[in-house]
Amino acid sequence: MLSLLDLRARIDAGTLTPHGAVGLAREAIAARDDAVRAFACLDPRPAVAQEGPLAGIAVGIKDIIDTADLPTGMGSPIYAGWRPKADAPVVARLRRLGAVPLAKTTTTPFAFLDPTATRNPRHSGHSPGGSSAGSAAAVGAGMLPLALGTQTGGSVIRPAAFCGVVGVKPSFRLLPTVGVKCYSWALDTLGLFAARVGDAARALALLAERPGIDLVADTGAPRIGVVVPDFCDEAEADALAALQRAARAAERAGARVHDLSLAPLFGEAFACHPVIQDYEARQALAWEYAHHREALPPLLRAALDAAQDVGTDAYDAARRTAHRARRSLKDVFGEGDVDVILTLSAPGAAPEGLASTGDSRFNRLWTLMGVPCVTVPVETTGGGLPLGVQVIARFGDDGRALAAARLIERAVG
Amino acid sequence: MLSLLDLRARIDAGTLTPHGAVGLAREAIAARDDAVRAFACLDPRPAVAQEGPLAGIAVGIKDIIDTADLPTGMGSPIYAGWRPKADAPVVARLRRLGAVPLAKTTTTPFAFLDPTATRNPRHSGHSPGGSSAGSAAAVGAGMLPLALGTQTGGSVIRPAAFCGVVGVKPSFRLLPTVGVKCYSWALDTLGLFAARVGDAARALALLAERPGIDLVADTGAPRIGVVVPDFCDEAEADALAALQRAARAAERAGARVHDLSLAPLFGEAFACHPVIQDYEARQALAWEYAHHREALPPLLRAALDAAQDVGTDAYDAARRTAHRARRSLKDVFGEGDVDVILTLSAPGAAPEGLASTGDSRFNRLWTLMGVPCVTVPVETTGGGLPLGVQVIARFGDDGRALAAARLIERAVG
Numbered sequence: 001m002l003s004l005l006d007l008r009a010r011i012d013a014g015t016l017t018p019h020g021a022v023g024l025a026r027e028a029i030a031a032r033d034d035a036v037r038a039f040a041c042l043d044p045r046p047a048v049a050q051e052g053p054l055a056g057i058a059v060g061i062k063d064i065i066d067t068a069d070l071p072t073g074m075g076s077p078i079y080a081g082w083r084p085k086a087d088a089p090v091v092a093r094l095r096r097l098g099a100v101p102l103a104k105t106t107t108t109p110f111a112f113l114d115p116t117a118t119r120n121p122r123h124s125g126h127s128p129g130g131s132s133a134g135s136a137a138a139v140g141a142g143m144l145p146l147a148l149g150t151q152t153g154g155s156v157i158r159p160a161a162f163c164g165v166v167g168v169k170p171s172f173r174l175l176p177t178v179g180v181k182c183y184s185w186a187l188d189t190l191g192l193f194a195a196r197v198g199d200a201a202r203a204l205a206l207l208a209e210r211p212g213i214d215l216v217a218d219t220g221a222p223r224i225g226v227v228v229p230d231f232c233d234e235a236e237a238d239a240l241a242a243l244q245r246a247a248r249a250a251e252r253a254g255a256r257v258h259d260l261s262l263a264p265l266f267g268e269a270f271a272c273h274p275v276i277q278d279y280e281a282r283q284a285l286a287w288e289y290a291h292h293r294e295a296l297p298p299l300l301r302a303a304l305d306a307a308q309d310v311g312t313d314a315y316d317a318a319r320r321t322a323h324r325a326r327r328s329l330k331d332v333f334g335e336g337d338v339d340v341i342l343t344l345s346a347p348g349a350a351p352e353g354l355a356s357t358g359d360s361r362f363n364r365l366w367t368l369m370g371v372p373c374v375t376v377p378v379e380t381t382g383g384g385l386p387l388g389v390q391v392i393a394r395f396g397d398d399g400r401a402l403a404a405a406r407l408i409e410r411a412v413g
Numbered sequence: 414m415l416s417l418l419d420l421r422a423r424i425d426a427g428t429l430t431p432h433g434a435v436g437l438a439r440e441a442i443a444a445r446d447d448a449v450r451a452f453a454c455l456d457p458r459p460a461v462a463q464e465g466p467l468a469g470i471a472v473g474i475k476d477i478i479d480t481a482d483l484p485t486g487m488g489s490p491i492y493a494g495w496r497p498k499a500d501a502p503v504v505a506r507l508r509r510l511g512a513v514p515l516a517k518t519t520t521t522p523f524a525f526l527d528p529t530a531t532r533n534p535r536h537s538g539h540s541p542g543g544s545s546a547g548s549a550a551a552v553g554a555g556m557l558p559l560a561l562g563t564q565t566g567g568s569v570i571r572p573a574a575f576c577g578v579v580g581v582k583p584s585f586r587l588l589p590t591v592g593v594k595c596y597s598w599a600l601d602t603l604g605l606f607a608a609r610v611g612d613a614a615r616a617l618a619l620l621a622e623r624p625g626i627d628l629v630a631d632t633g634a635p636r637i638g639v640v641v642p643d644f645c646d647e648a649e650a651d652a653l654a655a656l657q658r659a660a661r662a663a664e665r666a667g668a669r670v671h672d673l674s675l676a677p678l679f680g681e682a683f684a685c686h687p688v689i690q691d692y693e694a695r696q697a698l699a700w701e702y703a704h705h706r707e708a709l710p711p712l713l714r715a716a717l718d719a720a721q722d723v724g725t726d727a728y729d730a731a732r733r734t735a736h737r738a739r740r741s742l743k744d745v746f747g748e749g750d751v752d753v754i755l756t757l758s759a760p761g762a763a764p765e766g767l768a769s770t771g772d773s774r775f776n777r778l779w780t781l782m783g784v785p786c787v788t789v790p791v792e793t794t795g796g797g798l799p800l801g802v803q804v805i806a807r808f809g810d811d812g813r814a815l816a817a818a819r820l821i822e823r824a825v826g
Contacts, residue, residue, distance in 0.1 A: 089697055092703055178598060280589070287504075288499065290505055
């Protein structure tokens with residue numbers, strides 16, 4: 001894979017130019033994308049900045065994020081060739097940092113569950129996950145050092161784990177979702193894909209203008225609570241084994257690790273996620289539903305059909321429960337002898353075939369809680385598919401989640 | 414003015430058709446808009462629905478709100494003729510209710526402070542206020558029964574008061590800001606303009622799918638706390654007199670009225686508003702600033718120049734203070750023997766000339782608090798300019814703010 005920190009170190013040392021670094025990405029795309037199909041479009045003549053902390057870094061932009069210079073298709077024929085007026089703020093920020101938005105990456109239509117044609121870069125017979133399919137696959141295939149995605153349920157953490165890359169879903173609104181096609185305004189969160197935890201931490205710190213995110217000292221002995229939520233269906237054996245492997249490795253590296261169970265309130269909150277998502281989605285996509293229902297793909301159309309009946313009372317009740325759970329989660333970190341939670345990134349490795357993007361049940365609660373989540377690759381199945389684990393910290397403590405993920409990355413590496 | 418409830422009553426009674434009702438608006442526009450200049454564009458051949466609770470209601474849409482059928486110019490040459498792909502959800506909802514988005518109304522560029530060419534409908538030598546200038550003026554001139562605006566500082570309440578109409582800034586996110594050009598995602602709030610409180614209450618209840626907003630019984634004896642914040646510069650004498658007049662009228666109508674002073678924390682929160690607004694605006698408008706700085710109008714350009722220096726630490730501190738103030742405001746309502754707060758809508762009547770849209774200092778705190786605000790006309794100055802007062806309720810209690818505003822409207826009427 002292309003490492004952001006490695007490329008930047010070579011540029012800083014003068015052994016690679018920003019043009020050269022972008023050229024590496026373009027060569028990799030030319031060599032590998034016929035098999036992976038990670039892109040909605042490529043910029044044929046990108047402007048390459050010479051200066052800036054991300055100069056030379058080619059970035060993939062999920063195709064629901066507005067770009068002024070490239071079409072933004074939302075993964076849907078309804079928006080085929082659509083050209084927004086302006087770059088989304090996160091894209092403008094990338095440019096200001098010197099990065100090169102080189103390509104739009106595939107997304108499931110409107111970032112819901114209907115699959116893309118993108119293949120898992122580690123095994124072309126398997127899904128890369130979704131909804132940020134192209135971003136995860138492009139980084140996993142070594143075609144890009146950095147890509148942007150979004151998560152409303154599990155659309156960053158899940159595809160990152162499936163593709164064997166690091167994925168970060170930061171604290172809610174750490175990065176602005178302005179200029180990003182909305183599915184649920186209370187849940188949609190911008191996230192990043194990169195080769196290694198350090199790459200993601202550097203990029204997030206720069207994008208968020210928060211250098212502290214990249215400077216959290218490796219906590220010699222983070223207190224890690226291992227969680228396997230009892231309100232989700234069971235995970236597959238290899239995913240549970242990867243979680244145990246990560247926990248034991250962290251322990252050997254000095255972390256204090258213990259099992260943690262979540263109070264029933266979190267199960268209630270978990271059940272509230274779809275209510276909030278559906279109620280908001282039927283508003284966010286009201287124009288598409290009213291004018292282009294027949295052009296919507298089947299899973300999304302069925303979801304929006306059902307969402308028309310979600311009432312305001314149910315939505316309000318769900319938001320109240322989520323609010324209580326967020327306050328309670330603070331206590332888990334504050335009083336629970338826990339710096340970070342370690343849990344599953346997905347129920348197992350990437351599903352076979354392209355019919356399903358996999359299941360977000362180990363992600364949805366954390367998206368609703370707004371807390372930072374990092375997935376880090378831990379091992380590879382006998383079938384050659386990556387497995388990751390997910391590290392979660394309290395709201396606003398993105399640096400700590402990344403530091404703990406880095407400890408695990410080293411410990412299992 | 415055109416009353417939504419009156420038009421709907423006539424349609425329900427069969428004495429007016431939806432086409433006829435929209436025709437009344439079109440006739441009024443033809444007769445009066447040369448003097449007022451409230452519109453960025455008009456739909457020459459609007460589709461008029463025959464069914465729906467807002468059938469026949471012509472609506473003005475502030476020109477920072479996306480419409481699929483009409484250009485959305487953001488009040489700026491940068492976006493001249495710009496055609497969004499989709500209707501914003503609030504526009505899609507209007508259509509679903511049967512309403513007719515008849516026109517885009519003028520906005521200050523990107524809803525900041527640089528004035529429009531729109532005139533105050535009550536006195537053409539004065540400003541209509543801003544940023545939702547055209548929406549307030551169109552309703553005030555009797556050209557439309559309903560218009561949408563947005564408020565980040567005081568952009569609904571202030572122009573409504575200046576133009577002698579009812580303005581409602583609902584609870585934060587009661588109406589989704591998806592598809593609305595962002596200035597500050599923590600502050601931007603969709604609002605409404607209408608002739609009378611009952612018109613606004615009906616429209617808001619329908620748009621928000623919350624019939625309760627329109628059903629709060631007139632509280633025979635609401636407890637009203639009259640606030641003149643000591644952290645704002647002084648108001649003009651006629652505005653303070655209007656406030657007293659409204660308070661005494663409410664008292665005669667049965668309300669229990671007492672003076673209320675706000676704790677210093679609210680002064681601190683007031684000072685935090687511009688920090689949050691500026692920090693977010695420089696991100697929200699990053700593309701415009703990077704690519705079209707010279708095309709930005711002077712006040713906005715200067716504000717964004719200065720905003721480049723607002724740091725993340727200052728932003729975080731401001732958000733923490735705002736959060737504490739929001740919690741404290743709950744106690745004001747909970748323990749302060751207060752159902753609603755009554756305060757100034759603006760420091761005085763509409764400024765003379767068009768150089769300034771007026772001052773939002775009596776609005777910004779409440780926008781930051783996210784609480785529902787309603788301005789109701791109380792009297793007219795000797796110079797023929799309207800004065801309004803502002804009614805504020807706790808977060809989520811929009812119906813109570815409207816009910817108290819209705820009591821005052823009747824009491825002073």
